[in-house]
């Protein structure tokens with residue numbers, strides 16, 4: 001089971017909630033592969049991919065709202081992950097009959113979450129944190 005260390009938290013509720021949900025879904029997929037129910041990959045993985053796309057859209061809207069200067073670059077990064085998700089879906093569709101594909105799927109999913117999703121987001125962590133604090137102060141007494 002994969003866990004998220006506190007250094008990977010964004011200190012932004014809506015993004016942390018999504019990242020934890022992604023982690024939960026990936027752990028579920030790893031569990032069905034390890035528990036010899038890899039047939040369920042064919043359903044759980046498309047659900048994960050749909051959720052990841054929703055997360056990217058939510059995150060892009062938030063970055064635009066707070067005026068993050070590199071929002072375009074991060075949107076392009078997300079679009080590059082769309083292609084990676086295609087290969088993840090392909091692996092998931094054959095994982096039931098192919099233990100090697102199941103094994104590869106597990107490592108791809110962990111890399112996808114930790115490196116592509118969470119590590120890349122750390123680029124804007126402090127910017128979003130500062131903006132949250134500013135808006136917290138301005139709405140204060």
Ligand SMILES: [Fe+2]
Nearest residue numbers: 015059117121
């Ligand atoms: Fe994210």
Ligand SMILES: [Fe+2]
Nearest residue numbers: 059117120121
């Ligand atoms: Fe992101």
